[in-house]
Amino acid sequence: MAPAAANPMPNTQSAKKRLRQNEVRRLRNRGVRSNMRSAVRRVREAVAAGDQDAAQSAFRLACKKLDQAAARGVIHRNAASRTKSRLNAAMKKASQAA
Template sequence: MANIKSAKKRIKVIETKTLRNKMIKSALKTYIKKFEAAFEAKNVEESKTAFATVSKALDMAASKGIIHKNKAARKKSRLALKLNSLNA
């Protein structure tokens, strides 16, 4: 356990940030699952709106440093391929 005041504060700050990061990652997974469900149901309109939500959430997570920007780009690309295959 930390004895120095600043170290104690850092522990609290890290716990807060970890919790926030977990919440955002969990929300990302939920958005992706909703997109996948709409895709499996072959619902084009719902898939488009879900993709927009996922895309925005991935960009936000990448900009905050929660996930790497290349991971966000890769996920968006793969989901876009699925969406385009549904339209074709």
Template sequence: MPNIKSAKKRVKVIATKTMQNKAINSQLKTEIKKANAAIAAGAADKEAVVRVAIKKIDQAASKGILHKNTAARRKSALAKKLNAGA
């Protein structure tokens, strides 16, 4: 446990940021799963669901939760599945 005041604050700040990152990551995974399910089921609104998932991927990348190349790879995979299923 830290003794120095600034170190104690860093522990609090890191805990807060970790919770925010987990929430964003969880939401991102949920949207990607929804998009994959919509593509697999051949849903009528699958383009809209994929668009939302891509937006979440971009938001995570802009916040530094995903690396930009990882974000690009995931978006490409979704687009490839969408085009193959369409």
């Protein structure tokens, strides 16, 4: 899914450079987003399995990944905060049920 193919070809040197920069940033952001989503998924899986220790360690890593993604502008800082809050609430609920 390359946005360069969908858009008309750049004509100016600055537009060509911007296209190269956007491609590099898109790929970098995709990696950051993928790592972040994987970390969040691991927390949810540990909570669903009822493994509190694994959930705690995965939660710490997920918080770090969410904050890094927010700092880089991949996601909004409020979205990162909301996700951390919901993960924490899910962990609390699971620990009280156990």
